[in-house]
Amino acid sequence: xxxxxxxxxxxxxxxxxxxxxxxxxxxxxxxxxxxxxxxxxxxxxxxxxxxxxxxxxxxxxxxxxxxxxxxxxxxxxxxxxxxxxxxxxxxxxxxxxxxxxxxxxxxxxxxxxxxxxxxxxxxxxxxxxxxxxxxxxxxxxxxxxxxxxxxxxxxxxxxxxxxxxxxxxxxxxxxxxxxxxxxxxxxxxxxxxxxxxxxxxxxxxxxxxxxxxxxxxxxxxxxxxxxxxxxxxxxxxxxxxxxxxxxxxxxxxxxxxxxxxxxxxxxxxxxxxxxxxxxxxxxxxxxxxxxxxxxxxxxxxxxxxxxxxxxxxxxxxxxxxxxxxxxxxxxxxxxxxxxxxxxxxxxxxxxxxxxxxxxxxxxxxxxxxxxxxxxxxxxxxx
Amino acid sequence: xxxxxxxxxxxxxxxxxxxxxxxxxxxxxxxxxxxxxxxxxxxxxxxxxxxxxxxxxxxxxxxxxxxxxxxxxxxxxxxxxxxxxxxxxxxxxxxxxxxxxxxx
Numbered sequence: 001x002x003x004x005x006x007x008x009x010x011x012x013x014x015x016x017x018x019x020x021x022x023x024x025x026x027x028x029x030x031x032x033x034x035x036x037x038x039x040x041x042x043x044x045x046x047x048x049x050x051x052x053x054x055x056x057x058x059x060x061x062x063x064x065x066x067x068x069x070x071x072x073x074x075x076x077x078x079x080x081x082x083x084x085x086x087x088x089x090x091x092x093x094x095x096x097x098x099x100x101x102x103x104x105x106x107x108x109x110x111x112x113x114x115x116x117x118x119x120x121x122x123x124x125x126x127x128x129x130x131x132x133x134x135x136x137x138x139x140x141x142x143x144x145x146x147x148x149x150x151x152x153x154x155x156x157x158x159x160x161x162x163x164x165x166x167x168x169x170x171x172x173x174x175x176x177x178x179x180x181x182x183x184x185x186x187x188x189x190x191x192x193x194x195x196x197x198x199x200x201x202x203x204x205x206x207x208x209x210x211x212x213x214x215x216x217x218x219x220x221x222x223x224x225x226x227x228x229x230x231x232x233x234x235x236x237x238x239x240x241x242x243x244x245x246x247x248x249x250x251x252x253x254x255x256x257x258x259x260x261x262x263x264x265x266x267x268x269x270x271x272x273x274x275x276x277x278x279x280x281x282x283x284x285x286x287x288x289x290x291x292x293x294x295x296x297x298x299x300x301x302x303x304x305x306x307x308x309x310x311x312x313x314x315x316x317x318x319x320x321x322x323x324x325x326x327x328x329x330x331x332x333x334x335x336x337x338x339x340x341x342x343x344x345x346x347x348x349x350x351x352x353x354x355x356x357x358x359x360x361x362x363x364x365x366x367x368x369x370x371x372x373x374x375x376x377x378x379x380x381x382x
Numbered sequence: 383x384x385x386x387x388x389x390x391x392x393x394x395x396x397x398x399x400x401x402x403x404x405x406x407x408x409x410x411x412x413x414x415x416x417x418x419x420x421x422x423x424x425x426x427x428x429x430x431x432x433x434x435x436x437x438x439x440x441x442x443x444x445x446x447x448x449x450x451x452x453x454x455x456x457x458x459x460x461x462x463x464x465x466x467x468x469x470x471x472x473x474x475x476x477x478x479x480x481x482x483x484x485x486x
Contacts, residue, residue, distance in 0.1 A: 014415070091406065
């Protein structure tokens with residue numbers, strides 16, 4: 001199969017990432033319970049405007065066609081508009097994720113006028129009842145207002161990005177209807193036990209039945225985007241889900257954090273998966289090409305405990321980050337293995353209650369840098 | 383659906399084509415990645431031969447002429463034509479309406 005051969009080629013890694021996430025700031029005016037980057041306060045060491053532009057120059061030279069900008073809430077950076085314009089002018093397209101709280105009508109019009117800019121509004125439920133406990137009180141209304149403003153400004157098909165949880169897994173049809181109402185596209189991703197998500201993963205992760213329904217939903221709606229999030233559900237179907245269906249960490253994917261540290265993927269912001277810093281000599285290109293961590297991830301994967309499983313070819317052992325933060329071995333099953341091997345492994349690892357590690361936190365005391373605006377304090381979730 | 387008057391005729395190797403101006407190619411060990419800044423689609427060009435062909439389409443009066451100029455073996459041509467037809471569908475390459483050969 002040609003598809004299989006392509007996956008093999010990608011598994012050896014590319015000369016530059018095709019899916020690069022750049023978290024622009026740890027500052028955020030919300031404090032979602034599942035935040036992958038444990039965001040809250042800006043880090044005093046965040047890249048300066050000049051450094052950020054230098055990074056854009058480097059990405060342009062490597063022909064990184066677009067970056068996925070996130071945070072934190074990236075639009076809170078005072079130089080956000082300047083950086084987006086600069087990236088686009090260097091042929092580095094921008095897709096940014098926002099909680100929508102800063103989406104004024106004027107900003108929506110400005111975004112609509114820009115080429116090569118895509119927007120993702122984060123929303124984690126089809127109603128305040130399911131969304132607000134996760135993202136904060138009033139956040140459903142604000143996200144929908146942002147969607148209205150983008151649609152009114154004629155932005156075109158922006159994306160609505162949903163983390164599938166136990167609370168919203170039953171609402172995927174409603175979420176799809178909601179996004180269509182605004183001419184938007186639905187994107188669903190997997191809840192990961194990373195960052196603050198580690199603390200809520202066990203109570204918020206979808207049930208086995210919900211995972212089966214999610215797989216059905218994705219099979220029925222090929223137009224729903226997933227960022228290749230659900231390849232661990234592959235063994236539930238005869239056909240692979242749309243996408244590359246492999247762990248892209250270090251091969252086609254990586255993350256640059258607000259202080260310029262490079263991690264193997266957006267879900268493993270942990271010292272064990274830090275590949276280097278763009279501030280070191282050689283910059284990002286040297287980290288991508290030469291870091292021992294990233295080159296190691298391009299080595300062939302062995303199935304370990306999964307070798308004997310007939311479905312290994314469909315899921316490739318699942319998500320590295322999900323295993324790591326639940327204390328499971330890297331060459332064993334994904335904690336949400338659809339054949340139930342993960343549950344058994346979790347019990348053996350004793351990790352089903354207390355995930356092994358959490359990522360670096362910026363919702364912490366010491367050297368706080370207040371965010372520029374949006375000081376409304378979100379209500380605690382529970 | 384009866385698309386007799388379609389404005390998107392099927393791929394025809396006798397006609398002139400070119401790399402779409404919104405597409406950027408990035409060399410990779412297996413060939414190249416093509417990114418279309420308009421429709422945001424990423425496409426894999428999976429042989430160096432195909433990459434060279436796509437790059438030089440604009441220099442020749444037809445796809446067939448491009449292949450001849452590159453010295454593509456006859457038995458390789460059908461596979462490359464299929465690949466180009468697929469690339470035309472995803473707008474990585476497009477027909478040149480005037481048939482003019484690119485200057486310079």
